Each structure stands twice: as C-alpha cells, then as structure tokens.
Amino acid sequence: MASDRIVERRRVFQQYKADVKERGKPFYPYAMFHDTIMSLVVVAVIIGLAIVWKYSTPGSHTGTEAGWLGKLLDAPADPGTINFVPRPDWYFYFLFYLLRIFKWPETVILGTIGIPTICLVLLLAIPFIDLRAERRLSRRPVAIIASILVVLSMGVLTYKGATAKEALGSELVAKIPSWAASEGFTGNQKAIAGAKLFAVSGCLNCHTYNGVGGAFPGAPNLTAEGAKNKGIAFQIDHLKCPACKTPGSPMPSFQGLGQQNLTALANFLEASKGSKK
Amino acid sequence: MAATKLTRSQQIQQTILYPIDWLEERSGIVGGIKYFLFRKVPGDTNWFQTLGAATLTAFIVQALTGTILAMYYKPDPNGAYSSIQHITNDLFAGWLVRGMHRWGASVFIILMFMHMGRVFLFGAYKYPRELNWIIGVLLLTMGLGEGFTGYLLPWDQTSYWATVVGININGTAPFLGPFLAQFLQGGTYINADTLSRFYAIHMLLIPGAIFALIGLHLYLVVRLGVTSPPWSKEAAGKGPITNGKVTTGRRGLSRFGTRGRR
Numbered sequence: 001m002a003s004d005r006i007v008e009r010r011r012v013f014q015q016y017k018a019d020v021k022e023r024g025k026p027f028y029p030y031a032m033f034h035d036t037i038m039s040l041v042v043v044a045v046i047i048g049l050a051i052v053w054k055y056s057t058p059g060s061h062t063g064t065e066a067g068w069l070g071k072l073l074d075a076p077a078d079p080g081t082i083n084f085v086p087r088p089d090w091y092f093y094f095l096f097y098l099l100r101i102f103k104w105p106e107t108v109i110l111g112t113i114g115i116p117t118i119c120l121v122l123l124l125a126i127p128f129i130d131l132r133a134e135r136r137l138s139r140r141p142v143a144i145i146a147s148i149l150v151v152l153s154m155g156v157l158t159y160k161g162a163t164a165k166e167a168l169g170s171e172l173v174a175k176i177p178s179w180a181a182s183e184g185f186t187g188n189q190k191a192i193a194g195a196k197l198f199a200v201s202g203c204l205n206c207h208t209y210n211g212v213g214g215a216f217p218g219a220p221n222l223t224a225e226g227a228k229n230k231g232i233a234f235q236i237d238h239l240k241c242p243a244c245k246t247p248g249s250p251m252p253s254f255q256g257l258g259q260q261n262l263t264a265l266a267n268f269l270e271a272s273k274g275s276k277k
Numbered sequence: 278m279a280a281t282k283l284t285r286s287q288q289i290q291q292t293i294l295y296p297i298d299w300l301e302e303r304s305g306i307v308g309g310i311k312y313f314l315f316r317k318v319p320g321d322t323n324w325f326q327t328l329g330a331a332t333l334t335a336f337i338v339q340a341l342t343g344t345i346l347a348m349y350y351k352p353d354p355n356g357a358y359s360s361i362q363h364i365t366n367d368l369f370a371g372w373l374v375r376g377m378h379r380w381g382a383s384v385f386i387i388l389m390f391m392h393m394g395r396v397f398l399f400g401a402y403k404y405p406r407e408l409n410w411i412i413g414v415l416l417l418t419m420g421l422g423e424g425f426t427g428y429l430l431p432w433d434q435t436s437y438w439a440t441v442v443g444i445n446i447n448g449t450a451p452f453l454g455p456f457l458a459q460f461l462q463g464g465t466y467i468n469a470d471t472l473s474r475f476y477a478i479h480m481l482l483i484p485g486a487i488f489a490l491i492g493l494h495l496y497l498v499v500r501l502g503v504t505s506p507p508w509s510k511e512a513a514g515k516g517p518i519t520n521g522k523v524t525t526g527r528r529g530l531s532r533f534g535t536r537g538r539r
Contacts, residue, residue, distance in 0.1 A: 009404045009405075013404065013405055016502070017502060019319075020317045020318065020319055020502055021317055023320060024317030024318055024319050024320055025317065025318060025319075025320050026314070026315045026316065026317060026318075027313070027314055027315065027316050027317075027318050028314035028315060030318070031318050031322055031326070031503070032314070034322075034324060034326075034327045035327050035330035035331075037327075038324070038327035038328075038330060038331045038334075039327075039330055039331060039333075039334035041331075042331045042334045042335055042338075042384060042388070043334060043338060045384060046335070046338055046377050046380055046381045046384050047373070047377060049376065049377075049380035049383075049384070050372070050373050050375075050376025050377045050379070050380055051373070051376070053376045053379070053380060054372045054373075054376055061372075062365070062366045069380070071435070072365055072372075073358075073361060073362065073365060073431060073433055074431075074433035074434045074435040074436070075433060075434050076358045076432065076433055076434070077354070077358070077432045077433055077434055077436070077437035077438075078434065078437075079437070079467070086438035086439050086441060086442040087435060087438075087439055088425075088428065088439045088442070088443065089382075089383075089424055089428050089439070090383070091383065091386045091387075091421070091424060092421075092424070092425070092443075095446075099446070109451070112446045112450075113446075113450045113451070113454070120414070120418065123414050124411055124414050126397070126402055126410065127402045127403060127404075127406075127407035127410050127411075128407065130400075130402075130403070131404075132403075133403060133404070134400070135399065135400030135401075135403065135504075135507035136400075136507045136508060137398060137507060137508075140400070143397070143398075143400075147394065147397060147398065151394075202441065202442060202445040252444075252445075252448060252455070252458060252459070252462070252466055253464070253466035254466055255466050255468075256466045256467050256468060
C-alpha cells in the first residue's frame, strides 16, 4: 500500500506544478508586493521598539533604571556577586520555568535536557510522523489539538517564567539555616557565607546536599564532604581545577569566583560533617 | 555588425546594457533573477504566507545592525561594558542601532515561531517539502543560539548570570554536556576567553550557518514552489483521479490541470 501512497503523492505534486504553471500568478509583482509591505511593517516595529526602549527609560534616557521594556544596561558583570537572580531573555522563559517544575533531584535532568531534546526531535520528525497528504485543518484533529497544546503550554511556561519571583538559587538560600542546624555550623560565619555561594552558584544542579539538588552521574553527595577531612587548601584547589585533583572529573572550574569566595566555599564544605538528623 | 548604423539612442541603450549582458553571459545571473521574480505562485496565496519574508527581513536587520555594532564593540571583559555604554550614550544613533539589534532579536524569534506555526497549520511540511521543514527547525535552533550567545555580550549582571546558568544547564547533558560547556566557555570556567568565544560564535559561526541554511531554504522554496492555503478551492490535486477525472466535486485548478491529458 505504501507504494500506492508514494505514486499518488507524486501524481498530486506533478499536478500541482502543472496547475500553478497554468493558473498561478507571477511572484513579482503580486506576492512580492505583500512581502514588501510586511517587511516594512517588521522594520517599523523594530525601530519602534528601539525608540520605546530608550525613551521610556526614566531620567535622561541613559541610566540603568528600567523603562517599559526593561533596562538599557544593567550594572557591570561581577562574578563575585552571590545574590543575583539569573534571568534569561524572555524567549527562554519557557525553558527557565521548565527547570523549576522538576524539583526532585532525579528529575532535574528531564527539565534541563530531556524534555527540550524530546521536543526538538519530535519537531524535526513531524513530516515523517504525519504522512497523510491531507492539509485541510478540519480533517487534521490531531494536528489541531497538538498545536493548541503546544501554544498553551509555551504560553503558560513563558508567563510563569516571567512572573516567577525567585530563581532556584534564592529558594535554596532559604534552606541555609536548616542546613546549618543539621550539619552543626550555625555559628560559623565563613561557612554560612560559603553556603550562600553554594546555593546560588549552581553547585546543586549536579550535587546533592541535605536531600536537595541534582544527582548528576559522577557528582558526589556533598552532605558529609567535611567528614572526609580533605582540608581547606585541597577544597580550594579542587574548586579551581577539579580535574587536576580528581582525574577525569567532569566538574567545571569555579576559579572565576575569586579567592575570597572560594575560601568561603571551602570552609562550608569542610564544615559539612554530615546531617545529624 | 557594422552593416547597419545604430541610432544614438540605440548606442546609449547598448552601452547601458553592456555590463548586464557581460554578467549574464558569464554567470547567467540575469536569467536566474528573472526566473526567481517571474516564477508562478498559486493565485490564492495570502498574507500569512508573508511571514517567511518577514523573518528574512528581521534577520537582515540583525545582520546590518550587528555589523555596525561590531565596529564599536570590544569583546573583552574590561572593555565590553564600557563599549556598550559608549555605543548607547555617545555615538550618533548608537542607541537606535543597539535597540534595533536588541529588539530585532525578539522580533526575529517571534517571527520564526509564527512562520513555523503557519507552515504547520497549512500542512506545508508535507511531501515533498519535508527537507525544508528540517532546515527550518535547524534555523530556529540557530536563532535561539544567537539569542543565547548575544545575551552575554553587554557583560552586565543580567547577561553574565543568565549565561552562567545557561552554560551550567548545557553542562548537565549526558556525555556531551561537559564538553559542550567547556567549548562554550573556552576553558573549564567562565573567563576572559569566554566573552570573545561567545562573540565569535555569535557573529561568525552561527550567522554563517544561518546564511547558508537560509540560502538552502529559499532554494527549496523556489524549486518546490509555494503551497496554496489548505482551504483553497484552487489547490492542486484535490481528491484522487480515476480515469483522468477528478472524483470529488471540488472545482478549480485540479480540473484544469487534468484537461487534455487523455
């Protein structure tokens, strides 16, 4: 039967070509006229957005305060900041929020890689999944339902991402007092500062700590890292170049955080002697 | 040749046409452009089908404004932020060029999604246009890649921390993740080379690929023709043909197409 389908679709396409040749209109000027109008509209919208962006900025339209379309420019990048909430451009909000849905450590990878990859593969495969020649929407209920679901879910994820108050890091920061109580470093200010860095620097994307965080293959559970008594110097060197200290380690270097921050992180790790609960 | 004497206006005409003829003889470009402009499209194409051209326009705006920005931008952590300040606040119309690039990116991405939605709803990805759908999806991922790499370039807090998280997410991918993260960062952590690397990816690697893929995309559009809307009464090939007759009651092109075939 498949060969019948192939013969039929070839025939339909040949007929389409013959029909267009006989009855179609030339691209120039007809279709090109519409394309040109649309292109001018696009350029006008882009220029309009640029103007609104600048002239809605308060004051002399040059500062770092947010106008209607956001800031012209934020403060300079500071790798040492520990309380900055990372936020992508708006068209990545759906991905950004997808991460927040997967809170259980074992499923984080689903949100970061799994679902986006599956969606991309499905998108590429659409012409090979939908092999029918039918193009009228009234005869394509699955396509209609799928497109409504995609638009709805992208819309909801983007909206939730846009209105999300806290990023992953700030939720983790809220857990620090309970970590300190459980691990017994409540009075240790260096360790507390390190814990804040630990919460916001993405460590828990891979590592597990006190029951939260990711479980990336090869990333050890750090709940009782301090019990191994490797020493603060080792921890700092390891953070600077993980693969130098543990050959084959997939962990990235955190040298960019700076010596002071790394010392705090090392203090935190060494103070983490294991959950006493 | 010298037998007939040319009038003055004929001489002028010939002089003007000479370079065009020269080009045509050596490249066939005039014939190519004529073919592109005067190729037939279905009589009932509509406004939804201008979204592809709109997307292309947005990309051209990005390429032009990006080129101008590249003349003033300095891709190193010490100079990037102040060069963006210089572009935004000091240069003549610098704010406009940067604003157009910044918001043109959003418009480009919205238009890519809308164009894709139109192709999906029109069923225009079906035989024989499957390959063009795949190229389109690749272009979409490239466009998002441009958004990701371009976001870091102002080197402010927003862009820096979003990129840190973005690279970390890439890094969590099984097997390839750590290598991808290392490739993006130009090392094992975000450093001075990361910015110039993102800059190179943003303005050489991905745009080159986008230009090439757009070329292929358009080539296939011209080769395979534009689809008519699915509700079109004039759409070709409605209903199966038995003995050369259209069995369905639909009127329009399909009847004309089969006329005289027997």
